[in-house]
Amino acid sequence: MKIREINAMRGPNYWSIRRHKLIVMVLDLEEMEQRPTNTIDGFLDRLKTMFPTMYEHRCSVGEPGGFFQRVEEGTWMGHVIEHIALEIQSLAGMDVGFGRTRGYGEEGVYNVVFDYMEEKVGRYAAKASVSIAEALTSGEPYDLSTDIQQMREIREAERLGPSTGSIIEEAESRGIPWIRLNRQSLCQLGYGANQKRIQATVTSQTSSIGVEIACDKEDTKHLLEQSEIPIPKGEIIRTEAGLKEAVEYVKFPLVVKPISGNHGRGITTNITNWEDALFAFEAAKKVSRSVIVEKYIVGEDYRLLVINYKLVAAAKRTPAHVIGDGKSTIKQLIDKVNADPRRGYGHEKVLTQIDINDLTLGILEEKGLTLDSVVAKDEFIKLKDTANLSTGGTAEDVTDIVHPYNVFMSERIAKIIGLDICGIDIMTTDIGQPLPDTGGAVLEVNAGPGFRMHLAPASGLPRNVAGHVIDMLYPPGSTSRVPIVAVTGTNGKTTTTRLIAHMVKMKGYKVGYTTSDGVYIQNRLLMAGDCTGPASAEFVLKDPTIDFAVLECARGGLLRAGLGFKNCDVGIVTNVAADHLGLKGIHTIDQLAQVKAVIPETVLPDGYAILNADDDRVYNMRKSIKCNVALFSMDERNPNIKRHARNGGLYALYENGYITICKGEWKMRVTKAVNVPLTFDGRAAFMIQNVLPADRKS
Template identity: 35%
Template sequence: MNHKTIKLLRMSYLRGPNLWTYRPAIEALIDIGDLEDCPSNTLPGFYERLTAWLPGLVEHHCGIGERGGFLLRLREGTWPGHIMEHVALELQNLAGMQTGFGKARSTEVRGVYKVVIRTRQEEVGRQALLDARDLVMAAIDDTVFDVAASVRGLKALIDRHALGPSTASIVDAATQRKIPSIRLTTGNLVQLGYGSKQRRIWTAETDKTSAIAETISRDKDLTKRLLAACGVPIPDGQVVGSPAEAWEVAKDIGLPVVVKPSDANHGRGVSLDLNTQTAVEAAYTLADAEGSDVIVERFIRGQEHRVLVVGNRMVAAARGEQSCITGDGQSTVMALIDSQINTDPRRGEEEEFPLDTIRLPENSLVMLELSRQGLTPESVPAAGQVVLVQRTGVMTHDITDEVHPEVAEMAALAARVVGLDIAGIDLVASDISQPLQAQGGAIVEVNAGPGLLMHLKPAVGQPRPVGEAIVEHLFGPRDDGRVPVVGITGTEHTTPIALLLGWLMHRAGHATGVACSEGMFVQMQRIDSSHPSDWEAGQRILMNRCVDAAVLENSPRSILDEGLSYDRCHVGVVTGVPEPTGLQDHHILTREQMRTVLRTQVDVVLPQGCAVLNADDEVCAGLGELSDGDVVYYSQASEHALQAAHCEAGRRFLLVQNGQVVLWRNQTATPLLDLTQPVVARLLTRHLPLPALLAAVAAALALDMSPALVRAGVETAEPLFASA
């Protein structure tokens, strides 16, 4: 087709490891038409327009491997698909979703390319590619493109769809520990680990967080009574039922006082340092709108602090700051807030900013604070007049290294008294480097599900690795959250291999989950025969808390369509690398291309794992060099050209000799299975071919199952196939 534009023919989200990368990615099939004849160095002004819009492209190394590498390719001449790749990556980076992996490859059709970009969020990656197409065409045609609007749109998609920063910090920390993760909802509920080894997080709550403890923490009066009973210093206070009662209690306790809701977090509805009846009664109304009860308590002089406790130890602490404006005799309060506070680069509407912008009259706490000073948003403070705008709820300064050990222990005790595994302890003290009681300080709140952003991105001071602390709390130092996972791919016999191996693992005592074309099985009982995609079926098995081992079948098409359903596996089985059939829509036409698809299964084998490969297929056998772990070969022959060198290296080779399946290692031969036994012969005759039997046995050995157990499992497997 003759055209000079970029047409998007297809866009696919590869959710797991794929032929391009270990990570999720967007693959776009594009047609550049007659632009195939227009590399970048032939387009007048293209380089200048593109780099003016996206100066950050200078940081893209591209294949050159150094800063400015991509710009060099632009000057020398490269094609729109490659340029789209880098533009999409840069737009994601500008939107705050950092990524650097991309590929652009031509197909056998002139002008048709595959463009692949890594993305942390499907919706963001898709839109980045669409915007990249439009931006590249605008640079070619010398028309207008609004980069800022594109970035704003991508940021909005990130805010709407991506994990929040607190949850993302925990997931990133788990990834650094090689612990896999599965996002269970479109929100922040995430599974870390697989099967029975999994843990779950929901922002800063975990599956160790007690529901009773969370309920207690929401009841501020009950929390205070429990803390006081255990010797934790707290301010005197009382639940009240009306504005008038609030004022009476305030007088009894002694002014100034604090008025706050008994069932609220994050500073909502909290008013401090109240000294008049009008202020107390107004604060009661504000607090009453937030919770079921209202508390009046003694005001503790000092600075507000938030101490984060994870697993009975303090891991971070922050100090709050008050927000003030200074009058100039001309500007209104609202104008001064905009010019003196909201211009702070630390403030913004998105979650990435440590401080929020202040909007009036929406912010009721600020409105109350102004009214206490006789001001409104339209008031004009006198020149030099200092106006307090916000006195609470803004934790900005990291002070982790300043906290006195006794204060840290008191905060940890407060979390234990309530029963929370992760808690945000709010305390007031004049000097956090000194014990609380000596200075009249007190713990004022214990919060479940505390925000982590103040510790991840403090306005002042050092970020703290709170995500790492939560992962350490959930997983021991040697725990990677993994159950044994076996992935099987190829074009022949993969289903019977999955069923037989699942049976062998079941006989070995594993609560095994199997996903294959025959359905989904747990403990070899069929739980679903609806035939979801290989990716979905694998994810459902790995989400099952009953499963302590998994066998997952992956067709070549499923790898191309969605990627693998797991990040790494303990055993990867490839039954062969044939000439491709039926994959023309993916432009997989040669055996070498098929090898690239199926090698994905070997690429994800863990270093402590094993690849199981069909030695009778030369191309398949060659995949052994790609395995990070061990390699077990199997062959229907009685001897094989690869056998000697492989076995001398201490590796295992399965052969068929004199009617027996024999395991060779070093110079030792171990008979495993008599193929002439009636039950085995019947199994081979009626239910599965010999290569499938060999592959399943080899995979079982790769999982360190004993030969005797393997033999017993094979000899009792026939009823499984009869019922499948």
């Protein structure tokens, strides 16, 4: 079998308006076209052995075991590969389930279509599924575990982190569009002039100087101390000699940590002797040139999350640990904890697996323990110095019991440092009492705090903290979008796009538009060439200077990657003709019409699909859309127009030499066609037709 091409859909597409993330693999079965599964000895048994969980695939049979039934009866290898691609992604921890296999228009060649969550994983699954199918056919052994692990690692490297992901998920739930700007966590919410940006939990509104202060623990401690916020006694040092002086000044027990850093890197707590202090100093120096030595505060570790200068969540954090049962070794106890289905690799799940490293072994050694030690029943064995979730710690939501003084203090700290989103770490014996009364202290103020402990605590109520971020970025009454007019069709797209852009510009908008000859921002050509695909649409929608977008959308980009936007306000289809047939698996005019229909099907419910009533294929698109419909026609006697008029619909006509706008029986003559220069004194009927859909926006 031979893979001809693999395309990744990233927006509404020919295969699905609703499912944007689809892999479309063009697969040539070659000689396997003549070998359905029921003709391959042992194929079904080998498939069941490798994928017993595939029993849940119902397929067209509609019941568990349905796919196995299809394989037993005989199905083609493209169909099998579709199911394998879905199953291996599921085994790697991804929630996928949609698939289709359809003929490409050539004998033995198929479009194999299936869901993905991360594009690189989807592409990997496409290739791996073909290799697996070939191994199952030949009976050769295949190492599936390597593929599963590789896909997990790719997903972890490519996916948005839990904090960024929660903000994006909340934005999507409110209909706010978004664009990922890099392979990390930099994302754009909204379009054009109404866009905002986030990078993890730092926003485009976050103060740069506030972030700098929070990242410099010395400056943070200084500002808090000046503001009468309780902080631990401490010193900033760089040398071993400085460490000796700091130990004499602060006295044991101590905490040693780098002056800059995150996720608990380089931090050692509850140091009680010089040897451990020196070891901790060297560990901190690996993270930062300067090191803080401060008094160890007895108590529990709490994180207070402040968004838009209001406390929205609080969590009690516990370092990675095990509880003895009197019979299991520490290593066995760790394995049991890691077997918790809530724990996963990195940020894969709500909790992270506990990693055994030198720090863990050192903590155990201090207590005279090893991984092979058996500890007493109910004995608490700490495995990490810090309570970060990223090192296997757990969190308990305590938002509802934070003392009002501590609420006031946390909101005041956010103002003092100047952070719209910050995480405040405090140590206290009782979060339900004022911090000064317990002898507790503020340990750190963090810019870009993680949300995972609040979104999915190990115990207590989950808090939708991402909702507070969206409330801050887009308060009630604000908008995240800019108006989008999308234009498609076989002929007339560019003319119609340019005409609409010109009219909108005359209304005072700052317009970005795409055409087959380039991308224009405020009437300036910024990219030359055929720019009718999704990348060009995104170029316009990412531009912060535009407040209106007019986007020409051609078939090529739609088939290659889908649309570059989720919804539009107006979708125009000029016509569908027999051009470009035989390319990308589109062999008939009806198939081409289905490609073009993607545009009107993405129009928002209160928007308009503007359709050519003189073209039956375009006119029939109205049956599958969920928005208002406006028509245009060169023939006032067109029965489609008459029917639309009787229903009170909006339409544009070329009538007695006039371009006319109508609604029901009401008519308004806009101008004579001869007065529109591009109609060549009214002689170019095709240009008059291009004017009619554009006139809706005038």
